[in-house]
Amino acid sequence: MSSHDVLGRTEGGDLRLVGLTKRYGSFTAVDDLSLTIPQGSFFALLGASGCGKTTTLRMISGLEDPTVGQIFLGEQEVTDLKPYRRPVNTVFQNYALFPHLDIFENVAFGLRRRGVKDVKKAVTDMLDLVELGHLAKRKPTQLSGGQQQRIALARALINQPQVLLLDEPLGALDLKLRRQMQIELKRIQTEVGLTFVHVTHDQEEAMTMADTIAVMNHGRIEQLGSPADLYENPATTFVANFLGQSNLIPASVEGEKDGVVSVSAHGQQLKVDTSRCRSTSGKIILGVRPEKVQIATGRGEVPDGYNALVGGKVVDTSFIGVSTQYLVQMPSGEELSVFEQNTGRAIQRPGAEVVVYWDPSQGFGLEGSQDIEAGAEVDEEAAA
């Protein structure tokens, strides 16, 4: 895999991974990873468990030695530096607060180890930043999960590391608290301006917080880009399925004209923009997000120039208030998802004959030889 330079530059404090590989026996956890994370960015490594994201994080922190490859912080190579010599701090998944020390001493731990004499002001300021100053004398076990999480963050941030690593930092929190902490983390990152590298299997968490996301699979980066870029323009079926949901339809290219590729899928003619195609010849996989697909009772309702698939039959309807989610079975047996916003239109019951249609500029084309299911099943595993 080639080098992913997010902005194509290497600046003072950028974090650079060069050909990073980690093998455990015959298993390759991280495979020749090259990556530049610009200073001050909020970067997410997204993937299912076992994709190598946590191993990558540990190699950056120094808790794991790479088998091959180098790590640079700015111009300094830190590959062989011990973890306690690296200007990098981690917020651990289970927080790893020291149970025998109170909150004040937990936060002061890093400063004290570096021989800072007067820690009182720094610790107080940091506890204020996470709004937990009143808990300084408590022990970690006396705090709630959300409070422990913020202390773990304060304990790392107080050292003003060049890079802050977050290992599934919100995994142990309930949904409501997670939302709150996502906003909080983003606020703190903006405030302190440090490089945050965030590891998660939760695509929503990654999309909410990160400027740039690297989707990892089998120790490699599948795709790297901004959240919107990855969502709108997935490069592989894995990304299309892992990041949100996608309807993926095998198709074959019939021709290309004026920046539009014509394809045929199960005998029906469809179009897709050339600029949104990873492959424009032979077999391709045509994709479209469920919320971009609409449903009609007849061909006549479909606006001109839209892609339409006829002969569908609703097999499942779930009304969730804000939208209605349909599962539509095509004559080929394929099932497509349609999320229709609640605009007051009539709801189609299971059994109804329908036409599904979408704006051709919203579809995307993927290279046709891939596993069409890649990433779909791992997402469910990770969510479970």
Next chain:
Amino acid sequence: MATQTISTAPAPGGGAQLKVRRRSPLAWARQHVLLVVTFLVFVFMLLPNAVILWMSFNSPEGKFNYTWNKFSLDAWKNPCSNSTMCHSIGLSLEIGVVATIIATILGTMIAFAMVRHRFKARSGINALLFLPMAAPEVVMGATLAALFFNTIGPGGMGFWTITIAHVMFCISYVVVTVKSRLAGMDPTLERAAQDLYATPAQTFMKVTLPLVAPGIGAAALLAFAISIDDYIITVFTAGNSETFPMYIFGSVQRAYPAQIDVIGSLMLLGTMAVIAVSQVLNQMRAARKK
């Protein structure tokens, strides 16, 4: 009239509820089975201790303090009237302290090695560590006697041979106790310490040791308790020395002074005092946190 009845008249049978129901003690016990059983278990466990305390205030008629004669503080006033007994207590305490220190240090290091490292002989060593606990004491004692007899000779047996023997069987208990504490420790805590600029030595002193300390403390107490009352192995390795358990065993045949009960009571009360003080300290610390 009818409406008034509805609002004010007591419900049928309401008068009966006001009556205090008399219940037999047996019925009460049946409803509080757990309480009763717990109480009986405590009686069963603590009765011998109560007897020791009780008998320590006895003034025995003959040489054997087995039957109650009359109340007396003599034994408490002169616990060391028999110098042989107090000398044996001193020896037991010395051996207990030295054996505990050595066994705790060695056992803790073994526990760390067993939990933290995967090496070839690991499972073998694990089995060997259980041996002193599993083997019959009398066999261990006899073999140790043979070993010491053939190496340093009967003249050299005493404080150090007993201590060596005690260290040997105490180590197993220390290893088991510290190992379980260490195995229950979250390994990320040490990683977190390293991540927060603690060198390996600092990580050990500031994080690992304080977290394992309760386990080490418990192991030391256990080792001391086992050492101080060991009889069988001690007899085989003592030579001409006499420890407190040996003295008591011997005295059963010659005389059983009330002082033995005094020492027994002191040990019991001392232990309880230590527990009480630690409880109070804990509560005070918890109260200060709030």
